[in-house]
Amino acid sequence: MSWQDYIDKQLIGSKNISQAAIAGHDGNVWAKSDGFNVSKEEIVRLMAGLGDPTQFHMNGVHVNGTRFVYLSGNDQVVRAKKDKMGLHCVKTNQAVIVATYNDPIQPQQAASTAEGLGDYLIQCGY
Incomplete structure (x- = not known):
């Protein structure tokens, strides 16, 4: 299965995710859904925040040009929200999954x- 298939079939296809991307720890985007323009800089900041979430408390979590309010997380997961939109990020051994969802x-x-x-x-192993 290609990285794009994971986005299209496993994430977006589930109807539980509105937009998503999979990127390497270095910030390079491996695959993303249409219209989801998460930048390398945003991924790099996200990865840094997974190691030290205090920056999220002060600055929020920025993805796809949107500032989300940090709700909770740990060294592998980030949860954030903006109005009726939510953000859920998951770090794996080599990648990070960045997923947004909208009400309902x-x-x-x-x-x-x-x-x-x-x-x-x-x-x-990824």
């Missing part, structure tokens, strides 16, 4: 889908 999708649905793919990629 519930945060738990998006989390389950994104983290499920993250777990699978970790099992595959």
